[in-house]
Amino acid sequence: MTNGFSRRRKHHADANEQTDSFGVLPHQIRGHLSTFKNTIIQGEAYEQCTACSHAIINAYRTDGVDFIINACNDTSLLEAKSGLQAMKESMEKMMNDFDDISDDEFGDDDDAILL
Secondary structure (H helix, E strand, O other): OHHHHOOOOHHHOOOOOOEOOOEOOOOEEEEEOOOOEEEEEOOOOOOOOOOOOHHHHHHHHHHOHHHHHHHHHOOOHHHHHHOHHHHHHHHHHHHHHHHHOOHHHOOOHHHOOOO
16 A cells, blocks of 8 residues: 555556555455465456445545445445446346356257267
């Protein structure tokens, strides 16, 4: 967090942007026990991000510390506020709808063409 605040562009800074004090601030660090190495991962922001989406940032600006306390007390709050929960539900509905499609709608296996 200190690294993020020490950047000129704060939380808008690119993951590879270096600071004089702290160096690069990766989005994620994944450790691999089999090789004892770390992988630094940079990702792109997306609309349902539970950390940097506009909905989350606006909720924090509006409610401040109360938003953080509520997020700590309610594990579903971030997903609900960011829209991630709605996205998961729509994906689940699509998967259920796909499962409901019968094999008849795709034709017989005898009609398949091997390439």
